[in-house]
Amino acid sequence: MPYLSSLEQQGIPTVLINYGEETGKVQHDRTLYGIPHLRHVVASRKSPGGASEADILVEPLLEAMTRPLTDEEKESGMWAPTEPRILFEGTLEEAEEFYNQTENIPGILNAPFSRYTDGLPVVIPTEERVAAMLKGTSHRPDEVITLQRDMKIQGFTSIEQVITRKKGEVIRFMPMYRTATVEQVAVNAVMAGCKPEYFPVVLAIAESGGGTGDGRGGGGAFIVSGPIYKEIGMNVTNFIWGPGNPANKTIGRVGSLLWRNLGGYKETVTTITTLGSPVTNGGFIFAEYAEGLPEGWRGLNEEMGFSKDESIVMPCMPGAWGLGQQNMPGVYRSLQRTGHGAIARFLDVKGIVGPHNYLEYLIKDVWATREGGFTLVMPQQVAQDLCDYGFKSKQEIYEWIWKHSFEPVSKFKMRGAQDFVTNGWLGIEKTSGKLWRELPDDYMVPAGGDDPFESYNILLCNMEETAVARFGGGHGQAFSIDAWR
Amino acid sequence: MAEIYKCLNPTGTQMPVRTSGLAPRLDTLDGKTIHMSICGEQDIWYFLEKKLKTDYPNVNWTVKKRYHIVPLQLSEEERKTTDAVILGVCW
Numbered sequence: 001m002p003y004l005s006s007l008e009q010q011g012i013p014t015v016l017i018n019y020g021e022e023t024g025k026v027q028h029d030r031t032l033y034g035i036p037h038l039r040h041v042v043a044s045r046k047s048p049g050g051a052s053e054a055d056i057l058v059e060p061l062l063e064a065m066t067r068p069l070t071d072e073e074k075e076s077g078m079w080a081p082t083e084p085r086i087l088f089e090g091t092l093e094e095a096e097e098f099y100n101q102t103e104n105i106p107g108i109l110n111a112p113f114s115r116y117t118d119g120l121p122v123v124i125p126t127e128e129r130v131a132a133m134l135k136g137t138s139h140r141p142d143e144v145i146t147l148q149r150d151m152k153i154q155g156f157t158s159i160e161q162v163i164t165r166k167k168g169e170v171i172r173f174m175p176m177y178r179t180a181t182v183e184q185v186a187v188n189a190v191m192a193g194c195k196p197e198y199f200p201v202v203l204a205i206a207e208s209g210g211g212t213g214d215g216r217g218g219g220g221a222f223i224v225s226g227p228i229y230k231e232i233g234m235n236v237t238n239f240i241w242g243p244g245n246p247a248n249k250t251i252g253r254v255g256s257l258l259w260r261n262l263g264g265y266k267e268t269v270t271t272i273t274t275l276g277s278p279v280t281n282g283g284f285i286f287a288e289y290a291e292g293l294p295e296g297w298r299g300l301n302e303e304m305g306f307s308k309d310e311s312i313v314m315p316c317m318p319g320a321w322g323l324g325q326q327n328m329p330g331v332y333r334s335l336q337r338t339g340h341g342a343i344a345r346f347l348d349v350k351g352i353v354g355p356h357n358y359l360e361y362l363i364k365d366v367w368a369t370r371e372g373g374f375t376l377v378m379p380q381q382v383a384q385d386l387c388d389y390g391f392k393s394k395q396e397i398y399e400w401i402w403k404h405s406f407e408p409v410s411k412f413k414m415r416g417a418q419d420f421v422t423n424g425w426l427g428i429e430k431t432s433g434k435l436w437r438e439l440p441d442d443y444m445v446p447a448g449g450d451d452p453f454e455s456y457n458i459l460l461c462n463m464e465e466t467a468v469a470r471f472g473g474g475h476g477q478a479f480s481i482d483a484w485r
Numbered sequence: 486m487a488e489i490y491k492c493l494n495p496t497g498t499q500m501p502v503r504t505s506g507l508a509p510r511l512d513t514l515d516g517k518t519i520h521m522s523i524c525g526e527q528d529i530w531y532f533l534e535k536k537l538k539t540d541y542p543n544v545n546w547t548v549k550k551r552y553h554i555v556p557l558q559l560s561e562e563e564r565k566t567t568d569a570v571i572l573g574v575c576w
Contacts, residue, residue, distance in 0.1 A: 001576045003522075003558050010564060013508045017529070017573025029576065034504045043529055045576065054532035058540065063568050065519070066511050073507045080501035086493035091487040099492070116495055126490040178497030187495040262497035424527070424552045 001033040008035050015058065015064040016040040023173075024269050025108060032177055038075040040065040043259075096125040097185040099191070107268025118219070118256035118282075122191035136199030139145025141183035145171045145206050148483040171207060175215025175271045176264030180206065188257040193250040197232050202254050203484035204313045207254055208477065211255025211315070212263035215271045218257030221284035221318050223459065225300035226311030228481055229287035237287040237462045240377070252283025279318050279471070289462040292380030294387035297394055300459060304478035311481040316375065316457075320472035323374060324366040332358065332466040336385050355389040358403060360383065362468070367405050367447040370417050373474040374456025379463040398452035399472075410441035449474065517568040518545040524556040525575030 002013045018026050020042050030038040041060045047053045088098045099122055117123070123129065134141050139283055147169040152162050182203065189202045201224060205211065211220020229236060233243035243249065261264045261447035267273065290299035290308075301312045326342060334341035336354030343361045346352050366374070391397045412418060419425070425436040430450050432439060439445070449455025455474040513515055521537070523530045527550075538546050547567070549557040554575040559567055 004572060005575060007559075007564070007570055008508045009505055012564060012567055012570055013510050014570045014572060016576055017571065018576070019574060025548055026576070031504070032502065032574065034502050035507065036504050037507055039507070049528055051532045051536070053529050053538040057529070057533055058536055062514065062541075065564045065571075066514065068510055069507055076503070076505045078501055079504050081499050082527060083494050083496050083498070085494055086491050088492040089489060090492075092490060093487070095490060125491070125493045125495065127493060128490075130493050173497050178499050180497040183493070183498060184495065185495045192497060257495065261495035262498065419527075420552045422552075424550070424574050426550075459551055468541075477506075 001029045003039075004030075005035045006031040008038070013065055014038070014222055015061055017043050017061070019043055019045050021045075021107065021268065022048070022272050025228065026273050027226050029175075031079055034079075036079070055174045068406055092126075095126075097282065101123060104460050105266065105268060106207070113267060114260070115190065116261060116355055118260060120253075122257075123193050125187040125190040128200055128285055130183065130186050133190050133194070133199055134162060134183065135194050136196035137182065137203060139182045139203070139484060141181065141186070143182045145180050145182065145185065146205070147171065148207060148480055151467065151477060153477060155300075155454070157312060171209060173210055173258065174212040174217065178264060179264055180210075180258075180262045184262060185210075185258070188261055189254060192253040192257050193246070195232075195246070195250075198247055198251050200311075200481045201228065201232070201251055204479045204481040205251070205254060205315075206258060206262070208218040208313065208315050208479045210258030210262055212259045212265070215263065215265070216273050217263070218273070218276055218280055218404055219253075219259045219283065221280045221316050222252070222286065223254070223285040223300065224311065224481070225290065225304075225313045225314070225478075226306070226481065227309060228311035234285075234287040236287050238465070240286045240461050241284070245311065249283065252285035254283070254377070255280075256283060273485060277319065282394075286377075286459075286461075287461045289380070291319070292383065292460045292462055294380075294384050296392050297383065297387065300457070301478070303394065303475070306478065306480065312478045313389050313481055314478045316478075317473040317475055318375070318471040320374070322470065323370060323472065324362050324470055325364055326452070327361070329466045332468075351359075355385045356391050358385065358468075359397065362470075363401060363404055370472070371412075371437075371447045371449075372472055373449035374470050374472050375455075375457040375459065375460050376459055377469040379466055379468075380460055381464070381466060382466055382468055383458070383460055384477035394458045397458060398456040401456055402446055402452040405446045406444040407447050408441060409436075409439050409443045412445050412447060415426075415447070511569055514541055515543040517544075518547060518566055518572045520547045520549070520559060520563075520567045521547040522556045522559075522570055523548065523571040524552075524572070525554045527552065529574065 017295055018040055026040050040454055045276050088095055099116050101115050102108040105113045147167055149163055149167050151165050152390045163449045185206045186364050188266050189199055211217045232247045288300050290391055301310055306312050331341040331343055335343040335356055339352040346361050347356055349356050422436045427436055429436050453475055551557045
């Protein structure tokens, strides 16, 4: 929409084609980007498509380009909605009713949608509670959330250029492209049930965009690394993603509230999503147990360029949960301790005591139906076994896995997402530096992501049971929690 | 009597937006340079691009195509010689 806005303002008439269910969002976005009367033509996802769809679209497209403007379409002005700082005054009981109110949204078949919450009841953000939350940071309440350091960002696909972002850049919360103050973030932290000592983590999450993404963020998912996990009591042990731990549960929930309230997410009105994720619904955050790392392995904070003593948060995208070979923890132990069981048979090391390379087993067919990298969350014993086997750093593992993901271009072409990530095969393939469409069918390319470090990640939890969890996605961008203390 | 509380607003700040009228429309299609900015799903464009070029041969059609959801933009130089833009299906 910013592109269309700039064209219109330069005197070049434009017409947008959008799909039917996106019309509400188009009407919203055109105001947000300063062209409230942008003309658009609606296509249908349900039409037969092909020539018949083209026949339907041509006339309205050309009409939208040539029909003279109405007086209303020529108008300019200012759109400046405002919100009061004090939203409600009353008893706590009345406030509960107010903050938990819903509205019916036609686009989701008139299902109720919460005005201020993620659908769950919230802690009422009284002035006193918000003031207490603000004691969790040295930053002023009226300070606008900005980037705390320079950073370089790789675009979503490899065909996009690296973007440099500068310290001080105002963070925009999507889909409404809003800004926020420290106090506004504190209001949401109170509502989520956070304690003041959690607040620096919440502010770092806000600096990362607050789980709002490009407007379809879903509330996000986050990994914490560094000593703060101990200070605030995040569970890094058994049931790391289970209920019962206030820090994990309430901080994880914050992203959904920031998306709803700071970003202004409203399904089918300000954003169109698809089905969402059961993994992140309700919040997703966990911390790394760096104390359990084998000698020479670095924690996530150090991997991301911070010191060992600095606490950070890194947004992640935990899709494709559980991908790869399954195993019972006991089978893993049998492999390493006595060389028995299914994995020992698979690795052909029956009767031979470990360490054995469990990764050989884990990656079998892992890219068969899904390309890209993944994150492994493992207990310290599994990490130690890998180290004893010969992996002296996490990076060696990332590279080992990535090298095993190569496959011929002919096979790579059969995957579902590649038209997108290769820009219709018009983009550059990274390992060769050549155009995708010029590569022979037998040229080997990585199905497991463009880059070992970006595509893979290893994190430890403190657990004696030897279960390894894994989900899609590797390293992203990290944000300092300490900068928000 | 129950205590009365002042409760704060969790919503973010909407910065003011200066809105503008649309650019004047074309008086005719003949002889004009109209740009097709194709992004996101390509499906409906396969036939639409062909039909526009076939049915309106007096238009100078230009195209930038991208599978990504963010369109490839016209340069400032290209904008000087472009009379109109059709963009779809992502914005």
